[in-house]
Amino acid sequence: MDREEVEIEGNSEPNQQSSGQISHLALDIGGSLIKLVYFSRNNNNSVASKAGNASSNGNSRTLVVDGQIHFKRFETSKINDCIEFIHSRKLHLGGVQHHEAPTSDKIMIKATGGGACMFADLFKEKLGVFLDKEDEMDCLVAGANFLLKAVHHEAFTYMDGRKEFVQIHHDDLYPYLLVNIGSGVSMLKVDGDGKFERVSGTSVGGGTFWGLGRLLTRCKSFDELLELSHQGNNRVVDMLVGDIYGGTDYSKIGLSATAIASSFGKAISNDKELEDYKPEDIARSLLRMISNNIGQISYLNALRFGLRRIFFGGFFIRGQAYTMDTISVAVKYWSKGEAKAMFLEHEGFLGALGAFLSYEKRSLDDLKVHQSVQLTPTCTSPVGDKKHNPQTGCLNEYESIQCSIYAA
Ligand SMILES: Nc1ncnc2c1ncn2[C@@H]1O[C@H](COP(=O)(O)OP(=O)(O)OP(=O)(O)O)[C@@H](O)[C@H]1O
Numbered sequence: 001m002d003r004e005e006v007e008i009e010g011n012s013e014p015n016q017q018s019s020g021q022i023s024h025l026a027l028d029i030g031g032s033l034i035k036l037v038y039f040s041r042n043n044n045n046s047v048a049s050k051a052g053n054a055s056s057n058g059n060s061r062t063l064v065v066d067g068q069i070h071f072k073r074f075e076t077s078k079i080n081d082c083i084e085f086i087h088s089r090k091l092h093l094g095g096v097q098h099h100e101a102p103t104s105d106k107i108m109i110k111a112t113g114g115g116a117c118m119f120a121d122l123f124k125e126k127l128g129v130f131l132d133k134e135d136e137m138d139c140l141v142a143g144a145n146f147l148l149k150a151v152h153h154e155a156f157t158y159m160d161g162r163k164e165f166v167q168i169h170h171d172d173l174y175p176y177l178l179v180n181i182g183s184g185v186s187m188l189k190v191d192g193d194g195k196f197e198r199v200s201g202t203s204v205g206g207g208t209f210w211g212l213g214r215l216l217t218r219c220k221s222f223d224e225l226l227e228l229s230h231q232g233n234n235r236v237v238d239m240l241v242g243d244i245y246g247g248t249d250y251s252k253i254g255l256s257a258t259a260i261a262s263s264f265g266k267a268i269s270n271d272k273e274l275e276d277y278k279p280e281d282i283a284r285s286l287l288r289m290i291s292n293n294i295g296q297i298s299y300l301n302a303l304r305f306g307l308r309r310i311f312f313g314g315f316f317i318r319g320q321a322y323t324m325d326t327i328s329v330a331v332k333y334w335s336k337g338e339a340k341a342m343f344l345e346h347e348g349f350l351g352a353l354g355a356f357l358s359y360e361k362r363s364l365d366d367l368k369v370h371q372s373v374q375l376t377p378t379c380t381s382p383v384g385d386k387k388h389n390p391q392t393g394c395l396n397e398y399e400s401i402q403c404s405i406y407a408a
């Protein structure tokens, strides 16, 4: 074996850990949310020889580090809470020394997303660290490739309330379409490691759902809007084919009476104002409109390049059954069953993971992350919304994941 092998496992919260045990904090600062990924070693473990012939040149040395990779998120509008969180847990000391100034105490933190530029001065001022910017699309693709290759139960299909994990073989991964639904939507044709093209995008994305939803329903939080959408009936707001065709299907062009002919079409009625509609019906119709639209555009782009597999990421999805179902139905309907929508367990952390993995490019003294990392989540999440942690003020998808990492 010509590389070090590092195994990372465990599931403890690193609240009070010393800064020496935290390493490789990476950030993805998006239009709506900040995502954090970092590694923490367990207290009782340091790098240790695991097996094989330890040698001074490291060629055949096998090392073990017990620890966890952590995932956190904050709203970008609450960036000061995020900085406070980083400071209180000394996560910022888990960057790497500036390569051009090894003798100084300059610490570089890998960061991606638009905020990596916008908030660089704030991080320098408040934490004394430099943000080392990585390209957002590079990071999204690196994160997606990593998860799809490394995590056994990462990708899954979701249809009619059924979640089915999909086994992806390394040699049969490419090409695929990656659709990242953040505030806006990016669509990337991925052909290999670092080989991709952003083929399309749409400004009608997660920010649209949250922005329009907030205005129309007066919800105070995204979670509240999602919760509301669970209870609503979109047919009260949407104009169905049956509304236009007197209750019958338009079977000649394949449209059933219950298909949506026009999203929000019933709201044209002169008899009703916004307050006459239930907020939950509006929330449901909006979620369906946006999910359906993204599903359709995604399929059309997959068709452009002959791609059968479409992976959806981004925090808009949030493990929501209705969102995933709508996207899946749109892809299935428009592709006549030829293409498949697939979702990712770590949907919102692609960019942050990509930034985390980019530490590999620099010399790391204690941990190098290699593409052949094996990750096993400590918990498999049920479909539905994931945990919200009001105590820390941050929204947690996963506290941490258990994994084995093979160092380069
Ligand atoms: N707690 C939350 N607060 C706000 N938006 C949320 C929340 N949870 C999920 N979302 C949804 O996730 C979207 C943001 O997703 P994501 O974090 O992937 O993108 P981003 O990086 O902020 O955006 P972009 O990549 O376009 O800059 C929001 O627009 C919203 O639809």
Ligand SMILES: CC(C)(CO)[C@@H](O)C(=O)NCCC(=O)O
Residues within 6 Å of the ligand: 030, 031, 114, 136, 182, 183, 184, 185, 186, 200, 201, 202, 203
């Ligand atoms: C601008 C980004 C890349 C920022 O993450 C994202 O919000 C996005 O892809 N928006 C869609 C822009 C467009 O292609 O119309």
